[in-house]
Amino acid sequence: MTQALSDFQKIVDAEEYFQFFQLPFDPQTVNVNRLHILKKFSQYVSEIDENYPNIEPQEKLDKYRDALLKSYELFLTSTGVEQKLFKVFNEKPKNVVLLSEIQSD
Template identity: 75%
Template sequence: MTQALSDFKKLMDAEEYFQFFQLPFDEQIVNVNRLHILKKFSQLVAKIDAAFPDIEPEEKLNQYREALQQAYNVFLTSTAVEEKLFKVFNEKPKNVVLLSEIESD
């Protein structure tokens, strides 16, 4: 089966990306980390697109495949909170004082 960049652009679900690239995945890991895997994947795709703007479609898809595997692998050993991919994980609540900010005399 020949894969086309136009087919890739139609994909929406995490499982569709894994199936498109014929990558094995643990359904439970994807269910728990779906948005984070897709966010990390989109960041990696953006880097590939910026670094190689004139790359051939077949090679681009190969790079994307590796990026999806890399994004998935991150969440085999890390958590969403550790990765802090979304703004909500990087914002300090306005009405909270952290213990690390309290000084003792």
């Protein structure tokens, strides 16, 4: 199957990325970690685009494929909370006092 960068750029669903790159995946894992996988994948794609601006399209797609696999595998052993990819995981909740912040006299 010949892959085109233009076809890659039309993909919108996580499952479509796996199908495009012909990568096996567990639907349950993708369903639970969809946003995290896509966010990490997006970060890797940005790094690839920045670090390899002049590579051939097929080589770029190969790197994207590896990045998707790496993103997926990360969430086989980790969680979104552990990875802290989204702002919500990095903010301290307001109006909350942690037990570690309470001192006794």
